[in-house]
Amino acid sequence: MKVYVPLDAAARACGADQVAAALQAEAARRGVVLEVVRNGSRGMVWLEPLVEVETPAGRVGFGPMTAAEVGQVFDGGPLALGLVEELPWMKAQTRLTFARCGVIDPLSLADYRAHGGFAGLERALAMDAEARVAEVIASGLRGRGGAGFPTGIKWRTVAGAVSDRKYIVCNADEGDSGTFADRMIIEGDPFSLIEGMIIAGITVGATKGFVYLRSEYPDAIAVLNRAVELACKAGVLGASVEGSGLAFDLEVRVGAGAYVCGEETSLLNSLEGKRGVVRAKPPLPALEGFMGKPTVVNNVISLATIPVIFERGAEAYAAHGIGRSRGTIPLQIAGNVARGGLFEAAFGMTLGDIVDGLAGGTASGRAVKAVQVGGPLGAYFPPALFDVPFGYEEYAKAGGLIGHAGIVVFDDTADMLAQARFAFEFCAIESCGKCTPCRIGAVRGVETIDRIARGDADAVPLLTDLCDTMKAGSLCALGGFTPYPVLSALTHFPDDFAAAREAAE
Amino acid sequence: MSDESAASARVSEIVAAHQGMEGPLLPVLHAVQAALGHVPQAAVPVLAEGLGLTRAEVRGVVSFYHDFREVPAGRHVVRLCRAEACQAMGGADLAQQVKARLGLDWHQTSADGAVTLEPVFCLGLCACAPAAQLDGRLVGRLDEAKLAALLDEVRR
Ligand SMILES: Cc1cc2nc3c(=O)[nH]c(=O)nc-3n(C[C@H](O)[C@H](O)[C@H](O)COP(=O)(O)O)c2cc1C
Numbered sequence: 001m002k003v004y005v006p007l008d009a010a011a012r013a014c015g016a017d018q019v020a021a022a023l024q025a026e027a028a029r030r031g032v033v034l035e036v037v038r039n040g041s042r043g044m045v046w047l048e049p050l051v052e053v054e055t056p057a058g059r060v061g062f063g064p065m066t067a068a069e070v071g072q073v074f075d076g077g078p079l080a081l082g083l084v085e086e087l088p089w090m091k092a093q094t095r096l097t098f099a100r101c102g103v104i105d106p107l108s109l110a111d112y113r114a115h116g117g118f119a120g121l122e123r124a125l126a127m128d129a130e131a132r133v134a135e136v137i138a139s140g141l142r143g144r145g146g147a148g149f150p151t152g153i154k155w156r157t158v159a160g161a162v163s164d165r166k167y168i169v170c171n172a173d174e175g176d177s178g179t180f181a182d183r184m185i186i187e188g189d190p191f192s193l194i195e196g197m198i199i200a201g202i203t204v205g206a207t208k209g210f211v212y213l214r215s216e217y218p219d220a221i222a223v224l225n226r227a228v229e230l231a232c233k234a235g236v237l238g239a240s241v242e243g244s245g246l247a248f249d250l251e252v253r254v255g256a257g258a259y260v261c262g263e264e265t266s267l268l269n270s271l272e273g274k275r276g277v278v279r280a281k282p283p284l285p286a287l288e289g290f291m292g293k294p295t296v297v298n299n300v301i302s303l304a305t306i307p308v309i310f311e312r313g314a315e316a317y318a319a320h321g322i323g324r325s326r327g328t329i330p331l332q333i334a335g336n337v338a339r340g341g342l343f344e345a346a347f348g349m350t351l352g353d354i355v356d357g358l359a360g361g362t363a364s365g366r367a368v369k370a371v372q373v374g375g376p377l378g379a380y381f382p383p384a385l386f387d388v389p390f391g392y393e394e395y396a397k398a399g400g401l402i403g404h405a406g407i408v409v410f411d412d413t414a415d416m417l418a419q420a421r422f423a424f425e426f427c428a429i430e431s432c433g434k435c436t437p438c439r440i441g442a443v444r445g446v447e448t449i450d451r452i453a454r455g456d457a458d459a460v461p462l463l464t465d466l467c468d469t470m471k472a473g474s475l476c477a478l479g480g481f482t483p484y485p486v487l488s489a490l491t492h493f494p495d496d497f498a499a500a501r502e503a504a505e
Numbered sequence: 506m507s508d509e510s511a512a513s514a515r516v517s518e519i520v521a522a523h524q525g526m527e528g529p530l531l532p533v534l535h536a537v538q539a540a541l542g543h544v545p546q547a548a549v550p551v552l553a554e555g556l557g558l559t560r561a562e563v564r565g566v567v568s569f570y571h572d573f574r575e576v577p578a579g580r581h582v583v584r585l586c587r588a589e590a591c592q593a594m595g596g597a598d599l600a601q602q603v604k605a606r607l608g609l610d611w612h613q614t615s616a617d618g619a620v621t622l623e624p625v626f627c628l629g630l631c632a633c634a635p636a637a638q639l640d641g642r643l644v645g646r647l648d649e650a651k652l653a654a655l656l657d658e659v660r661r
């Protein structure tokens with residue numbers, strides 16, 4: 001009997017290791033020979049730990065499994081879910097980047113190849129560098145780290161730069177709250193990231209890559225290090241990638257708990273062993289990046305999407321999506337939701353479809369009050385704005401941003417004044433300290449919100465002035481975008497700011 | 506050998522093991538902390554000399570990053586996620602309870618050296634919030650019962 005028990009950090013945090021051990025014990029008790037494969041997560045986090053049993057008809061799921069209930073995996077029972085691929089959450093997705101995640105053994109190169117792995121690299125190796133850049137540009141892929149810059153254009157700049165050394169740096173800092181797509185793909189399909197980085201390297205002429213991976217992800221660090229080791233042994237990485245004569249090496253570096261190090265220039269300083277202070281641009285990292293050399297800095301999902309673009313062709317990828325948001329986006333649905341997890345979809349779903357439909361509303365059963373999209377620097381949306389389609393320009397027009405596509409739902413017990421206060425507090429804690437409006441402004445912001453909470457109505461215009469100053473005078477989005485959560489809370493939920501005043505009167 | 510000179514020797518070894526790396530300071534600091542539990546004052550001159558940096562540069566880096574400790578932590582470290590998805594699932598209330606039960610505020614270590622309480626901003630467990638980490642172990646769907654079990658563990 002072959003069963004799958006995820007090694008994904010979310011599954012493990014919900015007891016997957018205990019479930020795996022209990023399955024072994026139960027199988028031994030019953031005299032059943034059991035093979036346990038530790039796969040990635042399918043992204044249905046509310047069903048984790050999700051145990052799957054291989055059957056002639058396909059893989060049958062059981063979840064959320066507990067160690068005490070593993071008998072059901074052998075005998076059936078209320079936790080049986082039927083064929084996993086037929087579950088509505090799975091069927092409704094367009095899984096391109098995450099096609100293999102949860103399906104394969106993440107640390108089996110044979111599994112990876114059997115499921116289309118390295119087909120993209122093979123095609124890329126048969127093209128010249130110019131055609132590769134053209135392919136990425138034609139796919140319409142934009143940076144999934146938040147800024148949405150066209151990936152192919154960035155690569156073209158680095159490819160065109162003349163230098164003795166160039167670098168590929170993967171941004172796996174994933175500091176945005178409510179996001180876990182980078183973590184999931186690294187734990188569930190690390191070779192897709194490695195393949196994407198190799199394609200980036202051969203395209204721009206870089207022979208060395210770094211993955212800057214946050215220290216808060218111990219499981220992802222372990223899986224990726226192991227995957228790099230396996231790829232080196234197999235000749236996928238090293239002096240001659242897949243026997244092509246082209247070299248590419250990869251090193252995993254661990255962050256040290258600074259949110260701002262997700263900003264690309266701060267990340268580069270950190271990688272060089274310095275304080276993670278943001279650098280002024282220009283020079284662009286594409287021209288003067290790591291150690292002053294031309295460097296591609298891309299998010300994990302941007303890079304892990306490269307293989308499927310080469311495998312299926314740029315047109316096939318660009319056929320999905322809306323407007324200037326092409327392809328698919330891994331939505332990460334979190335917070336107070338009945339069904340949380342990762343759902344990869346073409347751009348264009350409305351927030352209402354996501355929150356009321358996919359997520360099934362709140363976990364608490366109460367009304368949805370606000371949804372923060374795009375991490376701690378993203379705006380809070382009220383249900384009145386649930387018709388906004390998921391896309392870069394569409395969110396900008398609605399006064400927000402999609403960021404890394406984290407969607408955090410709050411029920412009607414949320415206090416939006418407290419959320420605005422937290423946004424400033426977070427900015428104050430994480431500021432790199434370079435600009436005064438960010439470093440000092442965030443502290444003033446907390447004080448100003450506290451004045452409003454005490455009933456001081458005069459503090460409201462001070463708050464909006466302060467936000468204007470931060471927007472105008474900050475070098476990076478930490479100081480520059482903190483006004484998004486603050487002002488969206490104030491604009492869409494004025495009662496939470498007024499009620500405090502009335503209570504004081 | 507005194508504790509201090511033993512520590513310095515260990516730091517020298519770590520620096521030597523990282524020779525040839527581009528921008529080695531962060532990996533070296535992680536290794537020092539893994540070996541010694543913190544980055545002691547005595548390590549700073551050794552690091553500076555070994556890596557060709559000034560002491561001020563090394564100190565500046567150690568102090569910039571939340572992960573690096575200049576004093577040892579307790580025998581256990583409890584990290585609670587303070588970020589938004591966990592807030593939406595009652596994380597702030599749980600944090601209050603933990604603080605009250607341990608008698609600690611953020612970044613404090615209990616007098617008996619058993620436990621240090623730290624905030625963390627997202628563990629990537631946002632779809633099974635609230636989340637926490639006890640030493641190396643991640644815990645999701647934290648509730649009062651799970652919390653009580655965790656706190657029993659650190660008191661042992
Ligand atoms: C404060 C701040 C934090 C950021 N954090 C991340 C992060 O964790 N991961 C990421 O990929 N990009 C992050 N970014 C965006 C990066 O600066 C950069 O745009 C991105 O890594 C480029 O890759 P992409 O084009 O593939 O998105 C952050 C930006 C700012 C201002």
Ligand code: SF4
Nearest residue numbers: 432434435438476479
């Ligand atoms: S806005 Fe804040 S984090 Fe960004 S560079 Fe300025 S001080 Fe640093």
Ligand code: FES
Nearest residue numbers: 586591628630631
């Ligand atoms: S917000 Fe708490 S784990 Fe992500």
